[in-house]
Amino acid sequence: MRxxxxxxxxxxxxxPLAIYGYFVVSPYAQTFLVAATDWQGLSPDYNFxxxxxxxxxxxxxxxxxxxxxxxxxxxxxxxxxxxxSLFLATxxxxxxxGGRGTVRGVRGSGIYKVVYxxxxxxxxxxxxxxxxxxxxxxxxxxxxxxxxxxxxxxxxVWLGDPNFAFWALLAVMVWSNVGFYVVxxxxxxxxxxxxxxxxxxxxxxxxxxxxxxxTVPLLWDTIQVAWVYLAIIAMDGFAxxxxxxxxxxxxxxxxxxERLYDTSFGESKFGYGSAIGVVMFFLTLSITVLALxxxxxxxxxxx
Amino acid sequence: MxxxxxxxxxxxxxxxxxxxxxxALVDGTLNVFSHGFLVLWALMTALPLLWAALSAFKSDxxxxxxxxxxxxxxxxxxxxxxxxxxxxxxYFLNTGIVLLGSLTLTMLLGATAAYALARYEFRGxxxxxxxxxxxxxxPVVLAFVPLFFVVRNAGLLDSLPGLMLVYTAYSLPxxxxxxxxxxxxxxxxxxxxxxxxxCGPFRLFFRVMLPMAKPGLISVGIFNFLGHWNQYLxxxxxxxxxxxxxxxxxxxxxxxxxxxRGDYSRLFAGLTLAMLPVLVVYAVFQxxxxxxxTAGQMK
Numbered sequence: 001m002r003x004x005x006x007x008x009x010x011x012x013x014x015x016p017l018a019i020y021g022y023f024v025v026s027p028y029a030q031t032f033l034v035a036a037t038d039w040q041g042l043s044p045d046y047n048f049x050x051x052x053x054x055x056x057x058x059x060x061x062x063x064x065x066x067x068x069x070x071x072x073x074x075x076x077x078x079x080x081x082x083x084x085s086l087f088l089a090t091x092x093x094x095x096x097x098g099g100r101g102t103v104r105g106v107r108g109s110g111i112y113k114v115v116y117x118x119x120x121x122x123x124x125x126x127x128x129x130x131x132x133x134x135x136x137x138x139x140x141x142x143x144x145x146x147x148x149x150x151x152x153x154x155x156x157v158w159l160g161d162p163n164f165a166f167w168a169l170l171a172v173m174v175w176s177n178v179g180f181y182v183v184x185x186x187x188x189x190x191x192x193x194x195x196x197x198x199x200x201x202x203x204x205x206x207x208x209x210x211x212x213x214x215t216v217p218l219l220w221d222t223i224q225v226a227w228v229y230l231a232i233i234a235m236d237g238f239a240x241x242x243x244x245x246x247x248x249x250x251x252x253x254x255x256x257x258e259r260l261y262d263t264s265f266g267e268s269k270f271g272y273g274s275a276i277g278v279v280m281f282f283l284t285l286s287i288t289v290l291a292l293x294x295x296x297x298x299x300x301x302x303x
Numbered sequence: 304m305x306x307x308x309x310x311x312x313x314x315x316x317x318x319x320x321x322x323x324x325x326x327a328l329v330d331g332t333l334n335v336f337s338h339g340f341l342v343l344w345a346l347m348t349a350l351p352l353l354w355a356a357l358s359a360f361k362s363d364x365x366x367x368x369x370x371x372x373x374x375x376x377x378x379x380x381x382x383x384x385x386x387x388x389x390x391x392x393x394y395f396l397n398t399g400i401v402l403l404g405s406l407t408l409t410m411l412l413g414a415t416a417a418y419a420l421a422r423y424e425f426r427g428x429x430x431x432x433x434x435x436x437x438x439x440x441x442p443v444v445l446a447f448v449p450l451f452f453v454v455r456n457a458g459l460l461d462s463l464p465g466l467m468l469v470y471t472a473y474s475l476p477x478x479x480x481x482x483x484x485x486x487x488x489x490x491x492x493x494x495x496x497x498x499x500x501x502c503g504p505f506r507l508f509f510r511v512m513l514p515m516a517k518p519g520l521i522s523v524g525i526f527n528f529l530g531h532w533n534q535y536l537x538x539x540x541x542x543x544x545x546x547x548x549x550x551x552x553x554x555x556x557x558x559x560x561x562x563x564r565g566d567y568s569r570l571f572a573g574l575t576l577a578m579l580p581v582l583v584v585y586a587v588f589q590x591x592x593x594x595x596x597t598a599g600q601m602k
Contacts, residue, residue, distance in 0.1 A: 129574055
């Protein structure tokens with residue numbers, strides 16, 4: 001066996017490592033190098049400018065504006081998505097209570113899960129295009145609904161109004177993520193022994209109390225994972241913004257990823273764009289570490 | 304009610320009885336309330352999708368004047384216009400070609416790498432593992448600028464094989480991570496028996512270990528299929544020629560151009576066509592899909 005080990009290792013590891021190194025590791029690493037240049041992309045000429053890009057970045061109000069939107073997303077997206085998913089998952093999995101003090105899933109919970117999860121199948125471009133149409137001021141579903149119930153005054157140019165565009169985007173991000181976490185939390189709830197819920201029900205704990213005192217602590221590991229993933233999505237958020245608003249109107253939905261893309265591929269300032277990327281890299285890294293730290297708690301072992 | 308209390312509870316019966324009794328009353332109204340929420344969210348999820356499908360049959364006029372109305376007739380021609388003039392058919396073909404290559408390559412390279420990392424001890428094993436897994440942490444947008452030039456220098460810009468390689472590279476972290484964990488759980492007794500019977504290490508992998516890893520391969524295969532099918536950002540950077548566009552990218556481009564032309568019916572038809580395959584796959588394999596997608600997040 002021993003002599004056969006290295007041919008296999010070489011054959012099995014070299015091709016994936018080569019592709020991974022060439023297309024993933026080296027671009028990430030090069031971002032750091034390019035960030036220290038004034039490269040404009042068209043010519044191969046560039047100068048090393050050290051930390052100049054970062055100094056400029058510090059005073060770039062557009063970058064700060066974009067970052068502020070990422071921070072808002074970071075605060076709101078995980079909280080809203082997790083709260084809504086936990087609520088729906090609770091209703092589905094332990095919401096139905098028989099008259100006998102037993103706890104069970106609500107009737108038809110399987111169908112609900114299938115429907116809720118469906119947006120997870122769709123690409124970000126389908127979601128973006130679909131919701132752009134829903135928000136359409138003339139033929140959109142949303143304004144159509146408002147007019148149908150006589151609330152014509154509330155109809156808006158949702159994506160064209162700086163006051164609403166960001167919130168409209170946030171709603172889409174929550175909408176597209178909730179179903180996934182309903183299923184994720186649902187699976188975790190299935191692992192909680194039924195007797196715990198039944199005991200709580202017998203002791204007279206209401207639904208809210210059961211959710212906050214039993215479900216949340218028992219699901220903490222899963223919630224933590226959800227938090228980290230949603231935080232990463234919030235720091236990114238580029239794809240949906242690029243499709244729906246391109247950061248507009250009047251930069252009211254700009255995010256750091258969109259800045260990076262516009263600066264690099266729109267204005268051909270590849271050095272400066274990469275500097276934005278480097279900042280984003282460290283922000284994402286620290287937020288992930290922070291999210292893991294802050295949410296760390298004693299793990300509850302289920303026997 | 305009293306039966307449940309007396310059998311299930313060891314607590315003072317009176318206390319439990321009053322509490323449970325009150326709880327049941329409140330539950331009656333709460334059930335309506337909670338069902339209401341569940342139905343509301345189901346509507347909020349399903350209505351937009353149904354609306355898009357219905358709008359695909361409408362005329363532009365109907366779409367603009369009556370968003371909640373039904374189409375006056377089934378205009379199938381919207382779909383054929385989207386398929387040909389909207390190039391949705393071409394985008395489907397491109398996506399299919401890319402997927403054929405990228406999925407095969409991802410599964411092959413991911414499984415071999417994961418197997419080597421899971422079942423062999425050698426110097427640098429951990430290092431390679433973490434190099435792969437670390438790739439899951441960062442948004443792909445960070446690598447955009449250099450990636451564009453790396454691909455251009457390799458002469459692979461605007462080429463479907465280039466996109467296959469890039470998809471594969473960016474799918475390896477999760478695939479290796481997931482399959483390494485999976486290969487570790489497989490029993491060693493089987494492979495030892497095969498080796499004693501004179502089976503070579505390569506044969507062992509392809510004839511014994513791969514078939515044993517089938518459930519894991521299916522999960523990660525579904526995950527990668529959806530990821531590659533829905534990929535939007537990588538093609539946006541790497542494909543500039545609209546003959547080469549993949550579906551997700553082509554649809555977004557169509558939305559921009561139809562916005563100027565005002566041809567909404569064609570856009571909705573394209574949107575519906577683009578949604579259909581994944582939703583059909585989902586309807587057929589929903590259990591595996593849900594399991595495959597959520598399993599990855601739990602490790």
